[in-house]
Amino acid sequence: MLPQERNSLARTLRNVDWLTVAIYLLMVVAGAISIYAASYDFDDASIFSFDEFSGKQLRWIGLSMAIAFVLLLVDARMYETYAYPIYLFMLVLLAITPLVAPDIKGSHSWIVLGPVSLQPAEFAKFATALALAKLFSGYHFALNAKLSNYARAVSIIIVPVVLILAQNETGSALTFMALFFVLYREGMSGLILFAALLSVVIFVVVAKFADTAVMGVPTGEFAVLVIAEVMLAVMAVVYSKRFEIARNLVLWFAGTGLVLWLIAGPCGVAVPGMPVMLGILGVAAVYVAFESVRYRVPAVLIAVGAAMYAVVFMFCVHVAFDHLQPHQQMRIKVVLGIEQDLRGAGYNVNQSKIAIGSGGLTGKGFLNGTQTKLKYVPEQHTDFIFCTIGEEEGFVGSVAVTALFLALILRTITIAERQPSTFSRVYAYCVASYFIFHFCINIGMVIGLCPVIGIPLPFFSYGGSSLWGFTILLFIMLRLDAARRGRG
Amino acid sequence: MRKDYNLEKRKYIIGGFILLIALVYLVRLFDLQINDSKYKQSADSNAxxxxxxxxxxxxxxxxxxxxxxxxxxxxxxxxxxxxxxxxxxxxxxxxxxxxxxxxxxxxxxxxxxxxxxxxxxxxxxxxxxxxxxxxxxxxxxxxxxxxxxxxxxxxxxxxxxxxxxxxxxxxxxxxxxxxxxxxxxxxxxxxxxxxxxxxxxxxxxxxxxxxxxxxxxxxxxxxxxxxxxxxxxxxxxxxxxxSIDIGLQEYAESLMVGKRGAVVAIEPETGEILCLVSSPTYDPRLLVGRQRGENYRKLVADEAWPLYDRAYMAAYPPGSTFKPTQGLIFLQEDIINLNTTYPCYHGYINGGLRVGCHSHGSPLPLKPALQTSCNAFFCWGFKAMIDRRSKYGSSAKAFEVWKNHLVSMGYGYKLGLDLPGEKRGFLPNAKFYDKFYSEGRWSANTIISVAIGQGEILATPLQIANLCATIANRGWFITPHVVKEIQDTVMPAGLLDVRRPTIDSHWYDDIAEGMRMAVTGGTCRRAALRDIAVAGKTGTAQNPHGKDHSAFMGFAPYEKPRIAVAAYIENAGFGATYGVPIGSLVMEKYLTGSIAPERKAMEEQMLNSSLVYAAPRKK
The missing domain is CATH 3.90.1310.10 (Penicillin-binding protein 2a (Domain 2))
Known part of the structure; x- marks a missing residue:
C-alpha cells in the first residue's frame, strides 16, 4: 500500500465537486416533495409513509445516497478498466429482459426481483457512456481518422437502442441519440448534426402543412423552399464573409417574391408555384456557385449543397408520404403530435398546459394545486411531474427548476472540459448529453413544444430505476473528476 | 495529453444550444403562466x-x-x-x-x-x-x-x-x-x-x-x-x-343449438371474421346489471362451459381438414408432384402398421386424394418426406422443416385474434418426440397419424378457418379479426398486415382445385350450391372422449371467394353428417341471403337436431 492511498477516501471527498453534489441534493429533495404534492389526496398520510409514492421515493433516495458513496469509494481507474465488461453485461441484461419481463402496459422492460422492479434500460445509460469513453480513450484514437472509427462509435450507441426498442420502450431508446452530441464534441462534422436537425424540421413541416396550398404548392413544401432560400443566404455569408452576396440574394428573393405575390394575389393569375420557386432557388444557387469560384472560397459550395439537400429531402418526404396508406399517415402524424388527438396524447398535453398555466407567477402554494390534485393530469408523479411544480410553485418554481437543470448541465460541461484524460472528458460529455436530452424532451413535452415521448425528468420523476440510473451516471463522473489531479 | 483547442471551442456551441433551448422554454412558460389569461390563477384554496x-x-x-x-x-x-x-x-x-x-x-x-x-x-x-x-x-x-x-x-x-x-x-x-x-x-x-x-x-x-x-x-x-x-x-x-354480420351470427348460432362446437366464417380478402360461433352459448343480457354476479356464477358452473369460446380456445384434432396442409408441404418440398400416385388398399399398410381408409380408386394422385379424402396418400407422402434422410439428414430435421411450414400457415401459435384468451392449439416439434420416444428412435411410421390431422396435432376452429381463407386467397392471409373499424382512429398496428406462408402461391391453386373436386364429386357433395361454385374439405376426427368429431371447411365462390368457413361439431360423427350441412348453410345464407328450396330440408334437420353429450370431463 502506498502511503497516500490510505487516505484515498478523505482525498476523494476533498476533491469531489461539491457544487454538483449540492445541485443533485437540491433536485432529489425537491423531486420527493413534488411527488408528495402530486399524489397528495386531501387526507393523505405523511410524506414519509411508505404507502405513498413520496415515501417510496425517499427510500429510493436513501439507497441512491448509499450507491453514490460506494461509487466514490471505488478506485477511479476501475471504471476505465471495466468499461467494456460492464457494457457487455448490460447488453446481455437488456437482451434477456424482454424474455423474462412481465407485460406492463404493453412494455416488457421491467425485471422483477422480489419487492423491487428495475428497468435495465436506465442502467444501460452509464454503461454505454463508459464504453464510448473507453473507445475514445484508446491510444491515438481519432474519430475522423478512418470511417471504421465512426462505425465503432455508432455501434456502441445503436446496439442498446435496438435492444431497448425490442422491449417496446421507444422513449428510453431515443435518449441514446443524445450521445451524438458527444461525437460532435469529439470531432464529428457539425454539418451532420445540422443535416439531422434540418431533416427533422423538413419532415415535420412537410407532414404538418400538407393540407393547404400556396400558389399550388402545399404550404409545408412552400415553407421548406423559403427555408432553403434563407439558409442559402445565411450560410453563403457565414462561409464567405462577404455581405454583398447575402445582399444580392435578399434582393433577388424579395424582388421575385413581391412580383409573384402581386401576380398571384391582386391579379389572381394562377402561377405554377413549384417550377417557379425551384427556378428562383436554382438561379440563386448558380449565382452562389459562381461567386464561390470568383472569390476562390470553395467552402461556400456547402451552402449550395445544403439548399439542394433540403429540396431533395423534401421531395423524398413527399414521395414517401404519398406511398403510405391514409391510416399510416395518420399514425405518423399522431406520433409526431401533428394531428390533434384530444382523446389520446393530445388530452394529456392539453391538461398539463392548463395545470401549468393556472399556476401564475407564484403558484397556488404547496399542496394547493387543483388541476393536478384532482387528477386531470395523468402520470403526474412520473413523466408529468413538472406540471405539479408549475401549478403549485408558479413561474418562480418553473424558472427555479429550469435554472437547476441549466446549472447542472453547464457545470457538467465545465467538469468535462477540465479533464486531462480523454476517458473522463468523453464520459462527462455523455452525462451532459443525457441530461440535455431529458431536460429538452420532458419539459418540452409538458409545455406542448415537443411530441409526447414518455421519458422521465431526471431526479424529479417518481421511480427508482431512473433515480438510480442518473445517480450512478453522475457519481461516476464525480469520482473520475476527483481523481483528475492524482493522475495528471 | 493531447488537446485539440479547435474542438474544445465546440463546448460553446453545445452550451449555447442548451441556453437557447432553456430560453425558448422560459419564454413559453412566461407566456403560459403570466401572459395568458386563459389559465388565470385562482387565489382560492377552498375544498x-x-x-x-x-x-x-x-x-x-x-x-x-x-x-x-x-x-x-x-x-x-x-x-x-x-x-x-x-x-x-x-x-x-x-x-x-x-x-x-x-x-x-x-x-x-x-x-x-x-x-x-x-x-x-x-x-x-x-x-x-x-x-x-x-x-x-x-x-x-x-x-x-x-x-x-x-x-x-x-x-x-x-x-x-x-x-x-x-x-x-x-x-x-x-x-x-x-x-x-x-x-x-x-x-x-x-x-x-x-x-x-x-x-x-x-x-x-x-x-x-x-x-x-x-x-x-x-x-x-x-x-x-x-x-x-x-x-x-x-x-x-x-x-x-x-366485422361480424350479426344476422349471419344469429343464423349460425341457431344451427348450432343442441350441439357443441364452433363455426367460424372469414372474409378471405380482408381477414374479417363474419361470424364466430361457439356452442352452447348464452344471452349476453344475462350479464347486465345487478343480476350479473349471480348469472355469471351460474355460467361458470354450467357443465357445458358456455363462457369458454370453443371457436378460438378449444384445441381439437383437425382431422382430414389438415390434409390440404400436407399436400402443400409435399409439393413445396418436392416430395411429390401433381402426377405422383400412391396406392391405397383400403388404407396405408406399411411396417406392420395399418391406417384404414374407405373405398375409392387406387393408386391415385394428389387432387383425387383430396377429393376422396384418402388417408393412405397422405401417409405415404408423409413417410416419403420424414424418412428422406438423403435430403434432410434425419427424420428429426425433416420433421422440423415440416413443422416450420405449418407454423407459417398459422398452426401451433396464436394467430393474433383481437379477442382475449386465444389459444395456440398444439404442434409438436422434433424435441417433443425425442423426449417421448428418445432421440433417433422414431420415424415417420411412429407418428404417422399426424399426417391425417390426428395424434398430437391440435388446432382451434379459428386456425382451421384461417387455413381455408389462405387457400381461398391462394396463398396469403390477414390475421383474422372481429373489429372492422374504430371510430376516428386507425386499427392497431400490424393487425391488417398480409402474412404469407412459406409455400409458393401457385401450389394453392392445385389444392383449391382438389377441394373443388371434393364438392363436385367427392366427400362434400352436400355442400354444393345451385349457382355458386363451392370448394370444401370434410374432416372426421377420432378422439379419445367418445364419438368422432364432425368437421368441415370450405370457401365460395371458387373463383373470387367472399367467405371461408370452418364448422366443427363435437361427437357428431362423419364430417359430412353435420359439418358439411352447417358450414354450407352458413355460406349460402351469407352469399345469397336465403336458403334454396331444395336445401330447406337439410336446414330443418340441422335446426332441429340435438346431440346428447355424456357427463362432462372434469377440468
Missing part, C-alpha cells in the same frame, strides 16, 4: 368536491352498421363519509328495499382498505350500485334528509340481439387489481370483461370528465368552482364497427 362525469361508452355496430350494443343509464348511491351526519337508517333502508344488516355490511366493505384501496373519507365512495328506476325516484325525493349522500348516474350496456355473447363481452365493476394496474380506474368504475369489451377497452371507455364544486368549511356545497370554467367535459368512447 373541492370532485364529481366524476362519466363519458358514454363507445357503441358497437355490426359490419352492416346495425346497432348491436348500446348504453342505458343506471344510478349509484354515493356518499362522502366525512359529510354524512346521523340519519334515519330505517327510513333509508325502507326507501331502498334493503335490510339494516345489509347496509351495515356495505359500510364495512366500503371502509375495508383491502376491498376498496382508494378509500378516503373526503372523496366520494360508492355505497349501492345500479338502482332500479323506482328506487331511484323514491330516493331522489328524500335525498335532502340524508346529507352527504348523492346519486351518480352511470352507464350500463344493453344488447339488441341475444347472440355473439363471447365476441361482444360485457362490462363489470373494476377490482383492486384493475385499479392498481391502470391509473384510469377508480373504485366503482366499469371495465370490459371478455370479448371486444375487454380487448378494445381503451378505445371504448373514453375520458372521464370532472365537475368541481366548492364546499365551505362545513362541507356544504356552495356552488360550482369558477362557474364551471375548470370543469372538464367527458369525452365519449370511440364506437366500434365489428
Amino acid at each position: 373541492f368536491l370532485k364529481k366524476t362525469v362519466y363519458p358514454s361508452r363507445g357503441l358497437i355496430y355490426d359490419r352492416n352498421g346495425e346497432l348491436v350494443v348500446y348504453n342505458q343509464p343506471a344510478y349509484d348511491v354515493m356518499l362522502i363519509p366525512r359529510d354524512v351526519q346521523p340519519f334515519d337508517t330505517l327510513d333509508f333502508c325502507a326507501t331502498l328495499n334493503i335490510t339494516p344488516e345489509q347496509l351495515r355490511r356495505r359500510f364495512a366493505d366500503m371502509r375495508d382498505k383491502r376491498l376498496n384501496p382508494g378509500y378516503s373519507s373526503y372523496t366520494p365512495q360508492k355505497l349501492i350500485t345500479q338502482l332500479s328506476s323506482q328506487d331511484y325516484g323514491r330516493l331522489q325525493e328524500k335525498l335532502y334528509r340524508f346529507p352527504g349522500f348523492f346519486i351518480q348516474k352511470r352507464i350500463l350496456r344493453q344488447y339488441n340481439h341475444a347472440s355473439a355473447a363471447n365476441v361482444l363481452g360485457n362490462i363489470r365493476e373494476v377490482n383492486a387489481n384493475d385499479i392498481e394496474n391502470d391509473e384510469y380506474y377508480a373504485p366503482g368504475d366499469y371495465t370490459g370483461d371478455l370479448g371486444v369489451e375487454k380487448s378494445y377497452e381503451s378505445y371504448l371507455r373514453g375520458h372521464k370528465g370532472v365537475e368541481i364544486l366548492i364546499r365551505d368549511a362545513r362541507g356544504r356545497i356552495q356552488g360550482r368552482f369558477e362557474d364551471g370554467a375548470r370543469d372538464v367535459a367527458p369525452i365519449g368512447g370511440r364506437d366500434l364497427r365489428l
Whole structure:
C-alpha cells in the first residue's frame, strides 16, 4: 500500500465537486416533495409513509445516497478498466429482459426481483457512456481518422437502442441519440448534426402543412423552399464573409417574391408555384456557385449543397408520404403530435398546459394545486411531474427548476472540459448529453413544444430505476473528476 | 495529453444550444403562466368536491352498421363519509328495499382498505350500485334528509340481439387489481370483461370528465368552482364497427343449438371474421346489471362451459381438414408432384402398421386424394418426406422443416385474434418426440397419424378457418379479426398486415382445385350450391372422449371467394353428417341471403337436431 492511498477516501471527498453534489441534493429533495404534492389526496398520510409514492421515493433516495458513496469509494481507474465488461453485461441484461419481463402496459422492460422492479434500460445509460469513453480513450484514437472509427462509435450507441426498442420502450431508446452530441464534441462534422436537425424540421413541416396550398404548392413544401432560400443566404455569408452576396440574394428573393405575390394575389393569375420557386432557388444557387469560384472560397459550395439537400429531402418526404396508406399517415402524424388527438396524447398535453398555466407567477402554494390534485393530469408523479411544480410553485418554481437543470448541465460541461484524460472528458460529455436530452424532451413535452415521448425528468420523476440510473451516471463522473489531479 | 483547442471551442456551441433551448422554454412558460389569461390563477384554496362525469361508452355496430350494443343509464348511491351526519337508517333502508344488516355490511366493505384501496373519507365512495328506476325516484325525493349522500348516474350496456355473447363481452365493476394496474380506474368504475369489451377497452371507455364544486368549511356545497370554467367535459368512447354480420351470427348460432362446437366464417380478402360461433352459448343480457354476479356464477358452473369460446380456445384434432396442409408441404418440398400416385388398399399398410381408409380408386394422385379424402396418400407422402434422410439428414430435421411450414400457415401459435384468451392449439416439434420416444428412435411410421390431422396435432376452429381463407386467397392471409373499424382512429398496428406462408402461391391453386373436386364429386357433395361454385374439405376426427368429431371447411365462390368457413361439431360423427350441412348453410345464407328450396330440408334437420353429450370431463 502506498502511503497516500490510505487516505484515498478523505482525498476523494476533498476533491469531489461539491457544487454538483449540492445541485443533485437540491433536485432529489425537491423531486420527493413534488411527488408528495402530486399524489397528495386531501387526507393523505405523511410524506414519509411508505404507502405513498413520496415515501417510496425517499427510500429510493436513501439507497441512491448509499450507491453514490460506494461509487466514490471505488478506485477511479476501475471504471476505465471495466468499461467494456460492464457494457457487455448490460447488453446481455437488456437482451434477456424482454424474455423474462412481465407485460406492463404493453412494455416488457421491467425485471422483477422480489419487492423491487428495475428497468435495465436506465442502467444501460452509464454503461454505454463508459464504453464510448473507453473507445475514445484508446491510444491515438481519432474519430475522423478512418470511417471504421465512426462505425465503432455508432455501434456502441445503436446496439442498446435496438435492444431497448425490442422491449417496446421507444422513449428510453431515443435518449441514446443524445450521445451524438458527444461525437460532435469529439470531432464529428457539425454539418451532420445540422443535416439531422434540418431533416427533422423538413419532415415535420412537410407532414404538418400538407393540407393547404400556396400558389399550388402545399404550404409545408412552400415553407421548406423559403427555408432553403434563407439558409442559402445565411450560410453563403457565414462561409464567405462577404455581405454583398447575402445582399444580392435578399434582393433577388424579395424582388421575385413581391412580383409573384402581386401576380398571384391582386391579379389572381394562377402561377405554377413549384417550377417557379425551384427556378428562383436554382438561379440563386448558380449565382452562389459562381461567386464561390470568383472569390476562390470553395467552402461556400456547402451552402449550395445544403439548399439542394433540403429540396431533395423534401421531395423524398413527399414521395414517401404519398406511398403510405391514409391510416399510416395518420399514425405518423399522431406520433409526431401533428394531428390533434384530444382523446389520446393530445388530452394529456392539453391538461398539463392548463395545470401549468393556472399556476401564475407564484403558484397556488404547496399542496394547493387543483388541476393536478384532482387528477386531470395523468402520470403526474412520473413523466408529468413538472406540471405539479408549475401549478403549485408558479413561474418562480418553473424558472427555479429550469435554472437547476441549466446549472447542472453547464457545470457538467465545465467538469468535462477540465479533464486531462480523454476517458473522463468523453464520459462527462455523455452525462451532459443525457441530461440535455431529458431536460429538452420532458419539459418540452409538458409545455406542448415537443411530441409526447414518455421519458422521465431526471431526479424529479417518481421511480427508482431512473433515480438510480442518473445517480450512478453522475457519481461516476464525480469520482473520475476527483481523481483528475492524482493522475495528471 | 493531447488537446485539440479547435474542438474544445465546440463546448460553446453545445452550451449555447442548451441556453437557447432553456430560453425558448422560459419564454413559453412566461407566456403560459403570466401572459395568458386563459389559465388565470385562482387565489382560492377552498375544498373541492370532485364529481366524476362519466363519458358514454363507445357503441358497437355490426359490419352492416346495425346497432348491436348500446348504453342505458343506471344510478349509484354515493356518499362522502366525512359529510354524512346521523340519519334515519330505517327510513333509508325502507326507501331502498334493503335490510339494516345489509347496509351495515356495505359500510364495512366500503371502509375495508383491502376491498376498496382508494378509500378516503373526503372523496366520494360508492355505497349501492345500479338502482332500479323506482328506487331511484323514491330516493331522489328524500335525498335532502340524508346529507352527504348523492346519486351518480352511470352507464350500463344493453344488447339488441341475444347472440355473439363471447365476441361482444360485457362490462363489470373494476377490482383492486384493475385499479392498481391502470391509473384510469377508480373504485366503482366499469371495465370490459371478455370479448371486444375487454380487448378494445381503451378505445371504448373514453375520458372521464370532472365537475368541481366548492364546499365551505362545513362541507356544504356552495356552488360550482369558477362557474364551471375548470370543469372538464367527458369525452365519449370511440364506437366500434365489428366485422361480424350479426344476422349471419344469429343464423349460425341457431344451427348450432343442441350441439357443441364452433363455426367460424372469414372474409378471405380482408381477414374479417363474419361470424364466430361457439356452442352452447348464452344471452349476453344475462350479464347486465345487478343480476350479473349471480348469472355469471351460474355460467361458470354450467357443465357445458358456455363462457369458454370453443371457436378460438378449444384445441381439437383437425382431422382430414389438415390434409390440404400436407399436400402443400409435399409439393413445396418436392416430395411429390401433381402426377405422383400412391396406392391405397383400403388404407396405408406399411411396417406392420395399418391406417384404414374407405373405398375409392387406387393408386391415385394428389387432387383425387383430396377429393376422396384418402388417408393412405397422405401417409405415404408423409413417410416419403420424414424418412428422406438423403435430403434432410434425419427424420428429426425433416420433421422440423415440416413443422416450420405449418407454423407459417398459422398452426401451433396464436394467430393474433383481437379477442382475449386465444389459444395456440398444439404442434409438436422434433424435441417433443425425442423426449417421448428418445432421440433417433422414431420415424415417420411412429407418428404417422399426424399426417391425417390426428395424434398430437391440435388446432382451434379459428386456425382451421384461417387455413381455408389462405387457400381461398391462394396463398396469403390477414390475421383474422372481429373489429372492422374504430371510430376516428386507425386499427392497431400490424393487425391488417398480409402474412404469407412459406409455400409458393401457385401450389394453392392445385389444392383449391382438389377441394373443388371434393364438392363436385367427392366427400362434400352436400355442400354444393345451385349457382355458386363451392370448394370444401370434410374432416372426421377420432378422439379419445367418445364419438368422432364432425368437421368441415370450405370457401365460395371458387373463383373470387367472399367467405371461408370452418364448422366443427363435437361427437357428431362423419364430417359430412353435420359439418358439411352447417358450414354450407352458413355460406349460402351469407352469399345469397336465403336458403334454396331444395336445401330447406337439410336446414330443418340441422335446426332441429340435438346431440346428447355424456357427463362432462372434469377440468
